Amino acid sequence: MQRIFRSTLVALAVATALPAHGQGAEIFPDPQIGLVMTPQKVAQAQEVEAYNLGMTAYTWGYPLVRLERVLREYIDVPANKPPTSYRAPLNRIGWATALSTAADTDMPTANNDTLYMSAVVRLTEPYVLSVPDTADRYYVVNVFDMYHDLEHYIGRRATGTRAGQFALVPPGWKGTLPAGVKALPVSTDQVWLWGRLHILQGEDTAPVLALQKQFDLRPLSQLGKAGYVAPQETLPPLPSIEGDELGFFTHLGYAMQHNRIKPVDEALVGQLERIGLTREQGFQPSKLTPEQLRGLKRALTDAPLVVGKATATATVLRNGWNIALLSEFGFNYPGRSLMAGPYLGGNLAEEAVYPIRYTDAEGKPLSGTNRYRITFDKAPPVGSFWSLTIYNAGSKLLVYNPIARYKVGSDTPGLQMGADGSFSIPIQHEQPQGAEKANWLPAPKGDFYLLLRLYQPAEGILNGEYALPQVERI
Structure with a gap:
């Protein structure tokens, strides 16, 4: 009886797989039906799949890796910090106190209009940024999450130039903010504040430098407490990737372990487990076949080209000028990666156009x-x-x-x-x-x-x- 049942199932499967040849019925080619997977084709498939997933991992994860790397540089303050440097220790505000000139080589395409500000903030609780009244002087503080998504603006266009207090609220925090403190929910437990304060050409810098000192950053639990100074903290070093051909994926695996995955990206990140990238274990190349490793190496060669292509789609040519009218990226991961690379910290079009x-x-x-x-x-x-x-x-x-x-x-x-x-x-x-x-x-x-x-x-x-x-x- 069982043999008859199995034979019936086989017959049904074959009948379902075969196309109907009724009069006028179109026959659709389907290479999947007759595919026979030899060991050679399995190996070929492993390389192709790893290549495709490696491309996805790069275009999606580049901003995470880029920020994990660069923000460690920004909290590494040299003993003889130059006046154009905006570096500051973790959870503190760093200001440049002079405009960039031809003598400064630390930042390509730096502007000569504003003093830059930077703060890398690890949100163990909400942190409050207090800003002074700038008397209509232009300033902007961009709030970037660890994916380089510009989640909030604080400044002249978005919030005005009167004094104010803004709380950077990490995911999952439950509590009540004091009256007058505006909540700015963010998507990751670490954020980067990147600011600009306009200084007029030739003006006396002393009042502007005094204004900088009125910007204050502190945990919510320390709000209103005199004499607060952020403790000396730092971030652990990234894993060494010297001599590692797949070092990008090593750093991406680390970033995935130490940053929240956005809910909209959960399905994508689940696919990356097939190339040894998990939130729990990071990158595990030892679990991959030689073919998969070869596919990932190819992906690291080609993926930057896909990101670079976003330059052509993100800009328009107007009377000989290339102008990028950038807005929210959504699922345009190559566009977001491009912004996090050569245009790190750039404003979106509503704030500034370049x-x-x-x-x-x-x-x-x-x-x-x-x-x-x-x-x-x-x-x-x-x-x-x-x-x-x-x-x-x-x-x-x-x-x-x-x-x-x-x-x-x-x-x-x-x-x-x-x-x-x-x-x-x-x-x-x-x-x-x-x-x-x-x-x-x-x-x-x-x-x-x-x-x-x-x-x-x-x-x-x-x-x-x-x-x-x-x-x-x-």
Whole structure:
């Protein structure tokens, strides 16, 4: 009887697998049905699967690895900390006390408009950031989770410039905040605060430095207690990956063990167990076959290309300027990874827009061997300020020049404008003569690029109605 039953099941399975050949019925190819898995094909499949999952792991997990690495650098304060450095110990605020110049090499494409702020915060409880009244002076503090998702803004555009208190509330915390303290829930138990405070070109820095000292960060349990000083704490070192070809996955496994997985990513992270990545054990390459290891190595070669491709999809070309109108990333993991890499700490479009320019009106690379002119029909429509900064194309650093001018912007003293609000900026290596000298932006002898910063951009900038000016070679 059992033999008859088994035979019936086999017959039913075969009948179900075979397509119906009724009149006019379409036959669909299905390579899965007749597939015979030999040991060679199993090995091939293991490599292909590991490659695909490795690509997914990289594009999803790069921000975690990047922040675990870089935030350890940001809490490593040198004994002779330079004034442009914003490093500070864990759970403390670090401020740069001077604008970047051509002498500073620690940060490529640094602005010459704001003093930077950084704080790496481990949320054992809610931490309260108290901000002073800046009297309408522009500032912004970005609250990044460990996936480089910009979860909150604190500053002029989002919360105003009056004094206020903001509590960074970790997941799962149950409690009551004091009156007047605004709750900012975050997704991870560690966050990065990245700030900017505008300083006008040539202004006395003493009042601005005094203003910096009024920004305060402390645990909720220490709020209102005089004399509080954050204890000396640090983060444990990341696992050594010297000589480890799969070192990225080693660090990703560590990050997965020490950071919350977002609920929306639970299913994705579950798939990574098949390549030895788990929240409990980290990365376990010893459990993988040689074919799987080979697939992961290939993934580490190709995945950065997928992330880099996001540059083309995240930017638009307007009158020769590449402009990224970045917003929330959602499930666009390559886009988020791109932001966490070369654009670490960048604002999204509602806060600031950064058109970048590499070529002139004829599509030729910008070079200090030529002279250029940019003519604005009117000043860019922004709610705060704008600046045009020049950088050496090779080093991505500010350009040394005899008048120590690295940008021209809305705060440039003596900027010459026409009666109709138009103005021109000559860009060249040699200092121009006559009236043009007032608006001169000095260029290096070699190649360079331009970055136009637009803080609190108006809708005309976001939707393209405002025409960015052309770079004309004279």
